[in-house]
Amino acid sequence: MKATIIGSGIFSLAIxxxxxxxxxxxxxxxxxxxxxERKEWQEFSLTTDFEEAISFSNHIFFLIASDFMKDMFDxxxxxxxxxxxxxxxxxxxxxxxxxxxxxxxxxxxxxxxxASFAGPNLAQDMILGSPTSIxxxxxxxxxLEEIKEFFPSRIRISVNQNIKETELASVLKNIYAIGSGILxxxxxxxxxxxxxxxxxxxxxxxxxxxxxxDILGDFFLTGIMLESRNFTYGxxxxxxxxxxxxxxxxxxxxxxxxxxVKKMLEYKLPILNILMDIVEKKKEPSSLEQFIxxxxxxx
Numbered sequence: 001m002k003a004t005i006i007g008s009g010i011f012s013l014a015i016x017x018x019x020x021x022x023x024x025x026x027x028x029x030x031x032x033x034x035x036x037e038r039k040e041w042q043e044f045s046l047t048t049d050f051e052e053a054i055s056f057s058n059h060i061f062f063l064i065a066s067d068f069m070k071d072m073f074d075x076x077x078x079x080x081x082x083x084x085x086x087x088x089x090x091x092x093x094x095x096x097x098x099x100x101x102x103x104x105x106x107x108x109x110x111x112x113x114x115a116s117f118a119g120p121n122l123a124q125d126m127i128l129g130s131p132t133s134i135x136x137x138x139x140x141x142x143x144l145e146e147i148k149e150f151f152p153s154r155i156r157i158s159v160n161q162n163i164k165e166t167e168l169a170s171v172l173k174n175i176y177a178i179g180s181g182i183l184x185x186x187x188x189x190x191x192x193x194x195x196x197x198x199x200x201x202x203x204x205x206x207x208x209x210x211x212x213x214d215i216l217g218d219f220f221l222t223g224i225m226l227e228s229r230n231f232t233y234g235x236x237x238x239x240x241x242x243x244x245x246x247x248x249x250x251x252x253x254x255x256x257x258x259x260x261v262k263k264m265l266e267y268k269l270p271i272l273n274i275l276m277d278i279v280e281k282k283k284e285p286s287s288l289e290q291f292i293x294x295x296x297x298x299x
Contacts, residue, residue, distance in 0.1 A: 002056060020044075029049075061087045116163050122221070136158070176254075176275070177254060178255070179196060190224075
């Protein structure tokens, strides 16, 4: 069996390692060949030819930064996709309606199958061979048995029936994780952080009324990742660090998604709104703690 991976980041490498364990013949698309990429991907075949990558197999895993998803989809125009299954692992939304990657693919391309996937997992754990989980959601007819053919037994595959919920939760968890960093800085209090995440998850349920246990796990795992870029960015906000310099050298998906989420959501979510105002420098980072632990919020 063959598969193509679009993207050469750490999560792409994690998925590639899993597929390699199952003996899948892989081709990795990357926009260039940096020395770092050559070293990390020396076990795999790479190409910078997008059409070659898409033509290589009928199973395409998209694992690139949200900034480039629309461009990648546009490059698919004119390529026959009707026998392809597209697996979306990128965490983001399109800047304009219909926002969801799966919906855009369904409306603009004749694709055989579409799936989206998320955690709870950490890329580094997957690379090191740790047992973990991946949650898949299907827009079209992708069978669970077909998915399991790609992954070793150490990866537990679960299913969430609503693909938009999976995509939206994957976006919002990164914004909420910025709040974890804000509250952690100067305190390093796990109880404070978990209290915040618990209340934030309750807020998330106003958008996703019946979230699966895997969405819950992914939300909390992302929120407590002290080394993540979203978490680090939150810490920088609290200490008045150079956030612009950090953004110039790091992709912080939570920050990138804020303008789109503000435009997309038609009603207000108090914690999310405060986080977005803090990132946009309309409020001080301390306003998050004041709101979360204010007595009137719990009345």
